[in-house]
Amino acid sequence: MASSDPSKRPPRPVPWTPAPESAAMPPSSWAKRTGFRPKFSGETNVSNSDQIKSPPQPKSREADMTPDLEAGRPRLGPSSNGEPTSGRPPAEKEKEKNPPVKKRRDSNGNKNSRENVQPVMAAIAEEGSRRPVRNLEGDAVDVLQRTVVDDDGFVSRHTNMKYELRDTPGLVPIGLYGFQHYLSMLGSLILIPLVIVPAMGGTYEDTANVISTVLFMSGVTTLLHTSLGSRLPLIQGPSFVYLAPALAIINSPEFLGLNGNNFKHIMKELQGAVIIGSAFQAFLGYSGLMTILLRVINPVVVSPTIAAVGLSFYSYGFPRLGACVEIGAMQIVLVVIFSLYLRKVSVLDHRVFLIYAVPLGLAITWGTAFLLTEAGVYNYKGCDANVPPSNIISDHCRKHVSRMKYCRVDTSNALRSSPWFRFPYPLQWGTPVFHWKMALVMCVVSIISSVDSVGSYHASSLLVASRPPTRGVVSRGIGLEGLSSILAGLWGTGTGFTTLTENVHTIAVTKMGSRRAVELGACVLIILSFVGKVGGFIASIPEVMVAALLCFTWAMLTALGLSNLRYSEAGSSRNIIIVGLSLFFSLSIPAYFQQYGISPNTNLSVPSYFQPYIVASHGPIHTKFGGLNYVLNTLLSFHMVIAFLLAVILDNTVPGSRQERGVYVWSEPEAAKREPAVCKDYELPYRVGRVFKWVKWVGM
Numbered sequence: 001m002a003s004s005d006p007s008k009r010p011p012r013p014v015p016w017t018p019a020p021e022s023a024a025m026p027p028s029s030w031a032k033r034t035g036f037r038p039k040f041s042g043e044t045n046v047s048n049s050d051q052i053k054s055p056p057q058p059k060s061r062e063a064d065m066t067p068d069l070e071a072g073r074p075r076l077g078p079s080s081n082g083e084p085t086s087g088r089p090p091a092e093k094e095k096e097k098n099p100p101v102k103k104r105r106d107s108n109g110n111k112n113s114r115e116n117v118q119p120v121m122a123a124i125a126e127e128g129s130r131r132p133v134r135n136l137e138g139d140a141v142d143v144l145q146r147t148v149v150d151d152d153g154f155v156s157r158h159t160n161m162k163y164e165l166r167d168t169p170g171l172v173p174i175g176l177y178g179f180q181h182y183l184s185m186l187g188s189l190i191l192i193p194l195v196i197v198p199a200m201g202g203t204y205e206d207t208a209n210v211i212s213t214v215l216f217m218s219g220v221t222t223l224l225h226t227s228l229g230s231r232l233p234l235i236q237g238p239s240f241v242y243l244a245p246a247l248a249i250i251n252s253p254e255f256l257g258l259n260g261n262n263f264k265h266i267m268k269e270l271q272g273a274v275i276i277g278s279a280f281q282a283f284l285g286y287s288g289l290m291t292i293l294l295r296v297i298n299p300v301v302v303s304p305t306i307a308a309v310g311l312s313f314y315s316y317g318f319p320r321l322g323a324c325v326e327i328g329a330m331q332i333v334l335v336v337i338f339s340l341y342l343r344k345v346s347v348l349d350h351r352v353f354l355i356y357a358v359p360l361g362l363a364i365t366w367g368t369a370f371l372l373t374e375a376g377v378y379n380y381k382g383c384d385a386n387v388p389p390s391n392i393i394s395d396h397c398r399k400h401v402s403r404m405k406y407c408r409v410d411t412s413n414a415l416r417s418s419p420w421f422r423f424p425y426p427l428q429w430g431t432p433v434f435h436w437k438m439a440l441v442m443c444v445v446s447i448i449s450s451v452d453s454v455g456s457y458h459a460s461s462l463l464v465a466s467r468p469p470t471r472g473v474v475s476r477g478i479g480l481e482g483l484s485s486i487l488a489g490l491w492g493t494g495t496g497f498t499t500l501t502e503n504v505h506t507i508a509v510t511k512m513g514s515r516r517a518v519e520l521g522a523c524v525l526i527i528l529s530f531v532g533k534v535g536g537f538i539a540s541i542p543e544v545m546v547a548a549l550l551c552f553t554w555a556m557l558t559a560l561g562l563s564n565l566r567y568s569e570a571g572s573s574r575n576i577i578i579v580g581l582s583l584f585f586s587l588s589i590p591a592y593f594q595q596y597g598i599s600p601n602t603n604l605s606v607p608s609y610f611q612p613y614i615v616a617s618h619g620p621i622h623t624k625f626g627g628l629n630y631v632l633n634t635l636l637s638f639h640m641v642i643a644f645l646l647a648v649i650l651d652n653t654v655p656g657s658r659q660e661r662g663v664y665v666w667s668e669p670e671a672a673k674r675e676p677a678v679c680k681d682y683e684l685p686y687r688v689g690r691v692f693k694w695v696k697w698v699g700m
Contacts, residue, residue, distance in 0.1 A: 163514035165233065165464045165681055171520075177512040178521030180355060184510060185235060187358045187549045188502050189218055190538050192238040192246075194546045195316075196494050199250050199610065202263035204414035208535035213424040214238055214493050216529035221484035221497050222522040226515050230469060230477030231682050232460050233507070233518040234499045236484055240309055240557060241449045241640065242442075242495035246270060247613040248634050249438050256614070264429045271432035271489045274496050277442025278485030281450060281496075285479025290450065291471040299567040299662040300575050301647040302455035304582035305448060306501060306561025308643035310554040311587065316609045317554060320547035324407035327369050331548035334361035354509055358549060365545055366409065373408045380404065406544045418536025424529060426490040437627040441634055446485070446496065448640050450478045453499040455564050458664050460504055464513025466677040470667045473682045501560050502553075568662025575660065578650045586643035593637040596620045612637065 163169060163177065182189075193214055197207040214237070221236035250266055284290050321328035338357035345353050353360065372378065383397035383404060405411060457477060461468045469477075477499075485496035507513050528534050568575055594611065597618035619633025635641050651661065672678040683689050 160511060161464060161513050162511040163517065165231075165466075165513055165515055167514045168516045169514075174514060174517045174520050175524075177510065177514065178517035178519075179524065180350075180510055181506060181512055181518060182235065182521045182525060183359055184355050184506050185237075185500060185502055187553045188240075188500050189214065189235075189237045191546060191550055191553060192240070192243055192495055193493075194539070194541065194543075195243065195550070196246050196250065197263065198543075199247060200263045200266045200494075204412050204536075204539055205417050206263050208414045208418045208532065208539040209422065209424075209428075210492070210494060210535075211538050212422055212529045212532060212535035213428070213491050215525050215535070216424045217484075217488050217491055217493055217497060219522040219524075219526035219529065221487065222525075223519055224484060225477065225480055225499070226519050226522075227685060228476075228688065229480035230457055230473055231515065231684075232457060232469075232477075233464060233513050233515045234456060234460060234503045235506075235518060235522075236481070236497050237500045238488075238493060238495040239449055239452065239498040239500065240313075240554070241452055241498065242274075242445060244309075244312055244613070244638050244640070245273075245441050245445045245634070246495050247610065248441070248616065248637070249273060251610055251613045252438075252630075253614075253617040256617075267429045267492055267494060268431065268433045269435065269438060270494050271429070271492055272434035273438040273442040274489035274494075275432060275486055276434060276439035277446045278482045278489060278496055280443040280482070281446035281485065282479050282482025284446070284450065285475050285477070285482055288475060290475035290478045293447075293450070294454065294471055294474060294664070294666070296648055296652050297451055297454050298651055298664055299455070299564040300578055300651045301644065302451055303561055303564040304579050304586065304647045305451050305640055305644040306455065306564070307558045307583060308561075308586040308639040309448075309452075310556075310558030310561065311583070312590075312639035313550070313554050315612055317547060317551040319609045321544055321551060323402050323405075323547075324542075324544040327365060327407055327542070328544045328548040330368065331361055331365040331545050332551060334364055335549075335552050351509070358552070362541070362545060362549065365548075366541070369407065369409045369542065369545075373410055378404055378407045406542065409540075409542055412540040412542075414539035415533065415536040418539075419532040421530060422532035422535075424491055427492070429492045432489065437630045440631050442496070444635055444641065445638075446482070448644055449481070449496065449498045451644060452501055453478060453481060454664070455561075456499045456501060456503055458567075459564070460507055460513075463504070463507050465681045467667050467672065467675070467681070468665070469682050470669050470672050472669060474666065501557055505556065505560055565662075567664070569660045572656070572660050574654055574656050578647060578654065581650065582643045582647040585646055586639040589642050590637045590639050593619050593633060 163173075168174065190211055193207060193210040197210050202210070218235065218237045222234075225234060225236050226232070249270055255262060255266055255269075284293070321332075335357050338353040338360055342353035343351060345351065380397065380400045383400060454474060457474055458468060481498050485498065488495070488497040562579075565575065565579065570576075590612070593615050596615075597620070598611075615637040616630045616634050619629065619637065621629050621632045621636075623629055667678060672682070
């Protein structure tokens with residue numbers, strides 16, 4: 001007969017399940033305070049009774065080697081919510097040697113939680129150490145490489161980061177890393193003005209002035225965001241989310257018949273639309289409605305929405321590059337070589353080719369084009385590159401006019417005509433003009449911009465912060481982005497300002513997450529904006545090189561959008577179908593609207609690469625209300641709007657577990673207030689938070 005003494009019974013190897021916290025033992029883990037219940041099988045579901053379900057029995061090593069494409073294979077490391085998940089369960093020998101214990105307390109009430117947990121964590125760590133670990137420091141997609149697990153078994157700090165959110169190593173390192181951070185995102189900051197200003201009929205001088213204004217507003221709004229917004233080290237700038245609606249407004253029917261320089265007239269229309277749409281975004285954030293919207297925004301929604309933003313400009317990229325294919329192709333090839341083939345080459349412990357792929361490729365291509373121009377490669381007898389194409393009579397010159405215009409680097413006088421000092425000021429283009437139909441389009445686009453920012457907040461917080469932000473902090477950040485876009489509309493940048501999606505890639509590559517470094521870089525950017533020659537120099541970049549950089553940037557934007565699926569079960573058939581349907585119809589439905597009513601013999605008044613943005617004049621929706629026709633035809637021709645609508649409906653109506661969907665889990669306010677590290681990461685500075693303490697979506 002077996003002994004009834006519990007101390008003499010042999011231990012039974014059962015999966016370890018954490019016991020509920022007792023009153024005598026205060027909660028010490030962030031997961032329990034915020035409601036997170038990790039399972040070592042990789043799932044994060046929580047039952048209604050707040051009890052943790054027992055994980056399934058461990059499979060054999062042979063069975064575990066076969067990946068489950070439906071549920072996804074568990075992997076060692078943090079999950080989408082920052083929770084640790086384990087890979088295969090330890091071997092049977094390890095179980096017999098270190099038997100796991102199911103409860104934190106014995107049946108007699110003795111405290112032995114530390115002794116019980118340590119063998120289990122040691123077994124898991126030993127099992128994880130046997131696996132070959134890939135070196136992913138240089139990869140941009142998998143941004144959660146190595147983490148530290150604290151005593152409670154939860155992810156704490158990220159050892160692969162050089163500087164985290166509140167690190168201040170010194171003025172010189174902060175200055176260098178801040179400059180590096182902005183330089184690596186150069187393309188995202190300057191490319192939109194190089195597209196929209198020429199489309200409005202602006203001159204090189206107008207382009208230089210808008211670029212200076214964009215640099216100034218980027219520095220100001222970044223300082224505001226790191227101080228009063230989400231407080232994450234995220235650069236603010238003109239988002240590509242606003243590029244399609246800006247081009248649609250520029251190519252509105254009422255502007256197509258205008259002649260001459262219509263830059264200021266169209267810019268005032270854009271300013272009015274941006275201001276109204278941004279005011280709606282600010283209301284969405286500061287009213288607390290964003291906290292409600294966060295319940296339906298998940299990785300399966302964010303992923304196809306952001307990917308559709310990059311894919312939507314396929315008709316503009318290479319058609320513009322093809323004007324001088326040898327220069328444009330050289331630019332793309334160099335950037336690809338630097339960012340992929342040479343990404344692991346380090347110089348003084350800096351991966352210069354990966355970090356500076358865009359500026360290095362631009363500098364080499366620009367220098368090569370300059371040498372070809374000076375060598376007379378693009379000189380044609382009897383032809384002058386400065387003569388407008390409409391005034392060229394010779395057939396020989398007309399044949400080569402495209403190469404003379406786009407391959408030469410001396411056709412722009414932006415640098416020569418720019419002043420040395422220029423101060424951007426509000427209403428510099430005139431008083432904004434408000435039309436409700438254009439403003440309504442921008443209001444819808446501001447929601448897409450907020451979805452983009454939510455994905456950036458979550459991904460960057462897992463890299464640089466102690467814990468994810470609360471819903472109130474996210475809502476506060478969205479509200480400040482709305483105010484930042486209002487300022488951008490008043491100053492006249494042409495688009496709204498928001499968190500640039502490329503921030504996550506830049507932080508993962510540079511390993512720099514210091515808030516002070518981003519703030520110091522923003523101050524430098526403001527100073528550079530006062531130097532008019534800087535804007536003139538950027539405005540003189542040849543259009544073909546701009547198109548090549550746009551091709552690479554939009555491809556990166558698409559990839560960064562799809563990378564959000566790593567927070568969900570990417571192999572799940574549910575998610576595959578939702579993302580696939582959203583992406584396909586985000587391309588097909590807008591194509592129907594854009595091609596409706598256009599015959600092969602139609603004489604269009606805009607270039608072919610701007611054809612997708614004139615749908616308001618020939619779309620399939622015809623009612624007796626002209627403004628309603630404009631709004632519906634324009635919105636349904638935007639790829640990102642279709643992707644967002646389909647993804648948010650399908651993801652929130654098709655059944656799926658929280659693990660499968662990868663639901664974003666944010667910190668709970670009360671739990672965050674009890675952790676000093678979280679408070680220091682996200683609380684407002686200078687006692688501002690105490691003033692707004694009664695507003696839960698402004699403070700912590």
